[in-house]
Amino acid sequence: MSRLRNVAVVAFAQAPVVARDEHRMATEMLYPQVRRALADCGVERSAIDYQVAGSADYIDGRPFGFVGALEVMGSWPPTQDLHLEMDAAFAAHYAWIRMQAGDCDTALVCGHGKVSEGEPRRILNLELDPYYQAPIGLDPLATAALQASAFMARTGTTDRRLAEIAARNRAAGARNPDVQVRSSASADELARTPWAVEPLRTGYVPPLGESAVALVLAAEGKAERMCDRPAWIHGTDQRIELQTLGARDLSRSPSARLAAERALAMAGATSAADVDLVELSAATPVEELILCEALGIDADRSSPALNPSGGPLVGHPLMMTGLIRLGEAFRQLAGRAGDHAVAGARRAIAHATNGHCLQQNLFWVLGTERRWT
Amino acid sequence: MAEPPVEPIKYVDALVRLPYHYVAGDCRARYLRALKDKKILGARCSQTGKVFVPPLVNSPESLAPTDELVEIADRGVVTTFCIVNIPVIGRALELPYVVASIALDGADISIHALVQECKPDEVRMGMRVEAVWKPDGEREGSHEDILHFRPTGEPDMPRDAFLNRL
Numbered sequence: 048m049s050r051l052r053n054v055a056v057v058a059f060a061q062a063p064v065v066a067r068d069e070h071r072m073a074t075e076m077l078y079p080q081v082r083r084a085l086a087d088c089g090v091e092r093s094a095i096d097y098q099v100a101g102s103a104d105y106i107d108g109r110p111f112g113f114v115g116a117l118e119v120m121g122s123w124p125p126t127q128d129l130h131l132e133m134d135a136a137f138a139a140h141y142a143w144i145r146m147q148a149g150d151c152d153t154a155l156v157c158g159h160g161k162v163s164e165g166e167p168r169r170i171l172n173l174e175l176d177p178y179y180q181a182p183i184g185l186d187p188l189a190t191a192a193l194q195a196s197a198f199m200a201r202t203g204t205t206d207r208r209l210a211e212i213a214a215r216n217r218a219a220g221a222r223n224p225d226v227q228v229r230s231s232a233s234a235d236e237l238a239r240t241p242w243a244v245e246p247l248r249t250g251y252v253p254p255l256g257e258s259a260v261a262l263v264l265a266a267e268g269k270a271e272r273m274c275d276r277p278a279w280i281h282g283t284d285q286r287i288e289l290q291t292l293g294a295r296d297l298s299r300s301p302s303a304r305l306a307a308e309r310a311l312a313m314a315g316a317t318s319a320a321d322v323d324l325v326e327l328s329a330a331t332p333v334e335e336l337i338l339c340e341a342l343g344i345d346a347d348r349s350s351p352a353l354n355p356s357g358g359p360l361v362g363h364p365l366m367m368t369g370l371i372r373l374g375e376a377f378r379q380l381a382g383r384a385g386d387h388a389v390a391g392a393r394r395a396i397a398h399a400t401n402g403h404c405l406q407q408n409l410f411w412v413l414g415t416e417r418r419w420t
Numbered sequence: 421m422a423e424p425p426v427e428p429i430k431y432v433d434a435l436v437r438l439p440y441h442y443v444a445g446d447c448r449a450r451y452l453r454a455l456k457d458k459k460i461l462g463a464r465c466s467q468t469g470k471v472f473v474p475p476l477v478n479s480p481e482s483l484a485p486t487d488e489l490v491e492i493a494d495r496g497v498v499t500t501f502c503i504v505n506i507p508v509i510g511r512a513l514e515l516p517y518v519v520a521s522i523a524l525d526g527a528d529i530s531i532h533a534l535v536q537e538c539k540p541d542e543v544r545m546g547m548r549v550e551a552v553w554k555p556d557g558e559r560e561g562s563h564e565d566i567l568h569f570r571p572t573g574e575p576d577m578p579r580d581a582f583l584n585r586l
Contacts, residue, residue, distance in 0.1 A: 072445040075477045082483075092483050108440035118480040165440045177434045 051313075053267035053417045054146045055277030056381075058087035059374035064227040064256040064362035067163035073107065076259035077159045078119035084155070084261035088273035092121035095263070096151035098128050099142050101135030102366050105170045106160040116159055127151075134158070134328070135260060136369030136399030136409055140285060142264050152266045153273075158367035161257045167365060174403060176290060187330075188252060190292060190403040192244035195333040197298040199246060204336060206246065210238035212332035212346065213251045213360055220357025222386040225371075227256040228361040251332050253363035260367045262374055267417065278380040278395070281418040282313030285409035292404060303341035303398075303408040314412035316394075320344050322412070323392040324352040324379055326372035328400045330359045337405060338398060351396070352389045355379065369399020369409065376413050447475050450489060456561040458553050462527050464488040470528040492526035495550035495572060499523050499530050499582045503540045518543045522569055523585035530586055537570035546576035 060083035062068075062076050085092060098120050104112040113130040122128060131138045135158025142154035168186040175181040175190075198204060214234040221231040237250030263273070270277040286302035286309075288295055311319060319325070319342040329335035335353070339346040346353060354360075356375040359368045376395035378384040384392075394414045401407040444452060451461045451474050463475030467484035473492055478485050501520035504513075518540045521530035535543050537552070549569040559565040 067443075069443055070446045071477075072443060072448070075445050075447065078478050078485075082485075105438070108438065108442070118476065119478055119483075121483040123481045123483075161443070164442050165438060169438060173436065178432055181434070 050419045052147050052149070053270075053279055053419055054143055054264055055267075055270040055274070055279045056262060056373065056377040056413070057265045057270050057274035057277050058084040058261075058263040059377050060084040060087060060261050061225050061371060061374060062259045063225045064258045064364050066227065066254060066256055068161065068257060072115075073102075073159045073161045073257075073259065074115045074119045076161070076257070077116060077157060077261065080259045080261040081119055081121065081155070081157065084263050088263050088265070090153075090273060095121070095153050095155045096127075097142060097145055097154040098122070098126055098157070099131065099138040099154060100129075100157040100159065101131045101133050101138040101370065102158060102160045103132055103170070105173065106162055106165055106167065106365060108165050116157060120155060120157055133401050134366050134369035134399045136328075136373055136397075137285065137401065139262060139264065139370060139373055140283060140409055143280060143283060146264065146266050152269050154264045156262045156264060156370065158258075158260045158364075158370045160364070160366045162255045162365050163257055167255050171403075175292075180292065185292075185403075187403055188244045188247070191252070191331050191334070192247045193292070194297040194337070194404045195246050195331060197296070198333050198337060201298040202336075204333070206248075207234065207238060209246075209248075209251050209332040210234040212335055213237045216354055216358045216360040219355055219387060220361030223356050223361070224385070225258075226357050226362035227254060228357075247331055247333075251360075253330055253360050256362055256364045258362070258364035258367050258371070260370050260374060262370060262377070274381065276381040276415065278377040278413045278415070279417050280411060281315070281394075281414050282310040282412040283410060284309035284313065285407065287402075287407040290402070290406065295404070297404050298337070300337050300341045300405045300408060303338055303405060303410075306408045307342050307396075307410045310396075310410040310412050314414075314418065316412060318343065319396060320351065322351045322394040322396050324355055324376070324389045325396045325398070326354055326356060326358065326375045327398045328359055328369045328372055329354070330363055330368075332360075334405060341408075342396070355384070355387050355389050357387070372397040372399060373411055376411065380413060380415050445477075447477050447489075451475050452561040452563075454491075455563070455565040456559045458494065458559070460492050460494055460524060460551075461489045462492045462524075464490050471526060472529055473524060473527045473531060490526070492524050494524070494553075494566075495548065496522045496524035496527070497577045497582050498535065498543060498545055498547045498549055499586045500545060501535065501543050503543075516540050520549070520569070521586060522549060523582050528585055533566065534568040535570070536568040542571070544576065546579060546582070548572045548574035548577065
């Protein structure tokens with residue numbers, strides 16, 4: 048791997064995930080996070096070269112709904128701005144690429160959106176093609192259940208196993224003040240919850256929530272001044288699969304496997320098992336198992352720590368879940384993870400996804416030391 | 421093997437219905453509630469003192485919080501306007517009509533509103549106008565509580581008095 052520019056996460060701020068914020072619009076939820084992120088790295092808005100956000104206009108319920116966020120991201124004097132109709136982690140990826148091109152040194156990355164104001168299951172049905180898939184009423188729960196069936200049939204994974212994974216995430220989430228579900232639950236309890244869509248139980252799928260997140264990236268030379276313990280990006284890659292669900296083996300994620308391989312290669316790492324923690328955008332225990340398989344790690348081993356934040360099962364704000372994984376990796380490496388800290392964490396993997404059944408996957412490999420010297 | 425259909429299917433209709441239920445937000449809720457009492461609220465920037473109406477939680481310009489709500493006048497000055505000669509979907513107004521940017525007294529940015537009770541060609545930049553409210557008992561705490569603005573007959577304001585409040 049040729050030498051790339053060392054870029055680090057230097058600040059992260061997140062509104063606690065809630066089912067519904069009755070008091071603030073999406074942009075009003077975002078504003079305090081922008082202020083916190085800037086204060087966190089000790090700069091004014093004028094120190095940020097570039098801004099980019101991820102959100103979905105269908106969630107906002109208005110075309111070009113994302114432009115509302117410009118008013119709280121500090122867009123005056125006029126700034127260069129980009130918006131992605133994707134999880135905000137992909138916005139961070141875009142900013143990282145801009146930094147590799149060398150035309151900016153610092154970037155503000157935001158995610159926003161209030162699922163409680165619309166009908167997200169209906170909205171996400173529209174992600175599918177309007178001819179064959181959307182009209183039969185598939186939504187993310189249904190497609191996740193199709194994937195779960197396919198995976199369980201191929202691997203012999205049991206309902207009990209899914210309950211155990213969900214219970215581990217619930218226990219972790221009980222230590223994270225930013226998540227929506229803050230109570231732990233035993234595998235026995237979760238295995239008794241009713242079907243959401245069989246074979247997924249209500250205890251295996253997250254409630255949808257809303258939040259607002261802001262993250263700051265900075266290149267070497269500036270990152271050290273903005274953060275005492277930056278989380279350096281060692282490698283990253285993203286891959287996407289076909290939209291037609293029937294054309295994919297839903298029990299596997301070749302895009303996740305390839306993206307993970309490329310990100311690890313960029314990081315100069317031989318195995319995902321060598322990192323201290325992994326934060327996965329797994330909205331079900333099955334997605335977690337599929338992603339572990341793609342990464343080549345064992346979901347049953349205690350190292351690397353899997354979703355020490357509790358993961359999406361305890362807080363799943365659409366369009367932000369992935370950026371929160373990157374933010375969580377930063378918190379762990381920067382020593383800011385509080386009660387859910389993984390002791391002595393030096394390397395982390397963060398993952399984000401878009402689309403149904405892990406259609407698109409993005410991986411980050413991060414570390415406490417610079418990658419390139 | 422079956423014959424192909426005589427009439428090919430050329431189109432697929434997809435009826436999309438997506439209801440939304442927007443939270444007003446505490447800041448906007450206070451603004452809307454005040455309209456019911458014929459009051460217009462703005463928010464003052466804690467750093468520059470500029471007053472934004474409708475109120476915002478922060479100044480988009482300075483990025484400082486605008487945490488002080490202030491009452492501003494229901495009258496002001498036309499800063500720019502246009503004369504609409506084509507029908508707009510969802511609006512049954514007699515053509516032509518005037519849509520204007522109006523800088524209310526005490527506000528640093530303009531709102532948009534109709535100017536009526538005069539001929540469209542009488543409207544001009546600098547013209548003084550005032551709000552015409554729905555009668556007492558009919559106001560609901562919505563933007564439609566202000567029916568339109570109308571000329572006050574006061575002398576026009578010089579351009580310098582409003583050029584930075586467009």
